[in-house]
Amino acid sequence: MSTESRIRCPKLRQRIMSARDAAALIPSGVNVGMSGFTGAGYPKAVPGALAEHIRAAQARDENFRISVWTGASTAPELDGALAEVNGIQMRLPYQSDPLCRQKINDGHMEYMDIHLSHVAQHAWSGFYGKLDIAVIEVVGVTEDGRLIPSSSVGNNKTWIDQADKVILEVNHGQSAGLEGMHDIYYGTALPPRRKPIPLTRPEERFGEKYLICPPEKIIAVVETNAPDRNSRFSPPDENSQRIANHLLDFFSREVEAKRLPPELLPLQSGVGNIANAVMAGLNEGPFNNMTAFTEVLQDGMLAMLKSGKLAKASATAFSLSPEANEELANNIDFYRDRIVLRSQEISNHPEVIRRLGVIALNGMIEADIYGNVNSTHVMASRIMNGIGGSGDFARNGYLSVFMTPSTAKGGTISTIVPMVSHVDHTEHDVQIVVTEQGLADLRGLPPRQRALNIIENCAHPDFRPQLRDYFERACNSKRGMHTPHLLNEALSWHHRYEAFGQM
């Protein structure tokens, strides 16, 4: 495709430059808002060029670091490249890059983990300081200078609004057919001027198809031609399939009991192999005319749209395998009729999640016997990725489900523990816990009944005797029978794993 066809606004064609020249416009010490959500729609060229720039500055003994705000996770070309040169002072609100993770856990990078629905309003309110520059990937620019969003929306609207200067990456590698798939709502405001968000069905559109940016803000336009991260999914393993089966059985029972309608309620699904297995199960299952109101569309949901099981889907980003991405591009008109991509302040908004009655399906690192969930920290201290949108959906959804295999690291770790080493979702927000062993339905249960239910249904049989023993001794200790714990043993499983390699 030609430059003219993608950058239809002549004025902006005058600002085309190399990634290297654009990166040189970013000084040290600034806060930079970048596009990108679950490895989709992130800038492909400027971050790498900036990393080179930083490396050169460091060779001159200059300290050069920036803070990077995104939608969610990006890719090696962004987080990886900047982390490698120690170029990131502060990162928010979510990341999943291995190199970033290492830098954060080694203490060489600051990281703030934030509910994804909170980010736009906090930034707008100035809680994170001033946003200086935005670097945003788009599919193209219209004649009148409106921006065609890319494979993720994330916080792009907010970054463009808040930044003094904007650098655009126009990615020729993204399907031009994405134009028209987005719905960018410009009706949010700071209190006391907020109005109801007019969304009552997942597929409703009430915004603009384009991102709006005053052209004078745009200091550079960089052309790229590169795919998104597009990582391949493993085929569902046995544990994932078992988890999916437990969940499908549960849904069937809920429909039978008339606690869920036959088409279920709008689905939110976290990212990963278990989530994809659940979607594969739903694609084979008895439910029809389903909808999704979620953050991320993975392969599983794309297949469900294709089969017709899923009627409509709303998200803020794609996260596809190369094959699924090709399927999307080849049938973009079909999918554009069925998919709406929104800003993450809407995709994750408590108001609309609560109103729609979303079924929240999220993975976790570990749960404790009382149903508190750790989604972010390994052994209390090391961050894995971040809370992402799991809190937005778990707290406000109609049903809140957390899933994990019952063991990790070859069976040396039990993901059901006496006390989680970090809490991201409190007992109040966790209704259903599922492992390959079974499903614990915690609705209406007080803590000790939750414990029995989780131990007997979800824990791996190898760890059940130990868990029962802890729980019984905690009950017998008479320290307090509401949530019985042994203070000097509650975290001993984690401690034991670190000391001896086995919980």
Place this chain on the structure above:
Amino acid sequence: MSTESRIRCPKLRQRIMSARDAAALIPSGVNVGMSGFTGAGYPKAVPGALAEHIRAAQARDENFRISVWTGASTAPELDGALAEVNGIQMRLPYQSDPLCRQKINDGHMEYMDIHLSHVAQHAWSGFYGKLDIAVIEVVGVTEDGRLIPSSSVGNNKTWIDQADKVILEVNHGQSAGLEGMHDIYYGTALPPRRKPIPLTRPEERFGEKYLICPPEKIIAVVETNAPDRNSRFSPPDENSQRIANHLLDFFSREVEAKRLPPELLPLQSGVGNIANAVMAGLNEGPFNNMTAFTEVLQDGMLAMLKSGKLAKASATAFSLSPEANEELANNIDFYRDRIVLRSQEISNHPEVIRRLGVIALNGMIEADIYGNVNSTHVMASRIMNGIGGSGDFARNGYLSVFMTPSTAKGGTISTIVPMVSHVDHTEHDVQIVVTEQGLADLRGLPPRQRALNIIENCAHPDFRPQLRDYFERACNSKRGMHTPHLLNEALSWHHRYEAFGQM
């Protein structure tokens, strides 16, 4: 006042009976939804008569227990009386009764702690089982059988809707002038049929002044004449005043920085002496034309309405001293123009709290150095009261503030600890921590910076060296620098207190 003036519907006058006869209509094993929120508007006579009934059954060796669902806390006449005879199988969603607390912590009563905004929808969805009977205090009944709500609304609408049978208590002791103060919204629904809640200002009315109940459901009407719990507040002590001052200074700085408007944003305030001190401070402070969107109106907010500092207030219940209650009754027309009492599904609704941008002010038991907050559990296991609405407001508000004196039990307990023994509000939901020592503004800070901020600003000087020592050793342990912890020491402060009476 006469029976005729309070029970204007002739049909319902025929169902007047004694509390004893009404209580006899409640069989063992049922789920009973009772009115009552923060010691206001709870039934005064039937629970005590039921307790007598239970005692008699127990004397005949019959097992007689019920489950009690309320709005929030009640009083000795309800929770106390039923707990005393071990008459409660299961209690939800909140309580603060000393005897209940003891029974729960001794393992003789089950208790489920629930976000107050979740209760109505969970009950409606059948997550807690079937509601059999509702026992609701009202101020009176209109000619056509509509019910005039009392000094709290709580979950009354939901209990009346969901229960098969309803017992009314008409309390002659409640001011007849409460009529017209309430706004009962009948527009909520289960998904997928939910619509936006049409509230954009705290004082807006969009519902009914009355509770609606099909007369055939009403199996008994009991007349009472008794005051609410109406507990006296202590005058603000030095620590409460210091906390209030830190907070007022913070608000002034935020207004100056234009992160808050001059009239602030709608205030939510938890219950208790610190909350009352903050309101007293605001009543003397520089802010005018404030509003409140809160659960409970205490003496402090009533005084602010009187002075004109507070223009309008929305809540679901009063919680007043005897003097303030008299002030309310004597000037009920003045207050009716300024106060709206709503169902707790609206007063605590994430949608409207987020839209209004509420400033959430809540107390806590302890916070850890990373800003996780424990609102409910003493030393991990013993429940104090419950999470109440603190999660609804902290998660969805514009600003989330948690307050506590820096020490408890004569200085033997530090309320700032390495790791909280129970998490109700995760780091993501805690922006401002205040003690009498100072205020920690955690917005935009990653975990280690939060720790330094909390230790140096909020911890008591007697405990700062120990906290710094823990934090430094955790950092040096290199177990993970995102949230440095020592697994075998994280809960040692609580353990030490239990073993030696001193953290």
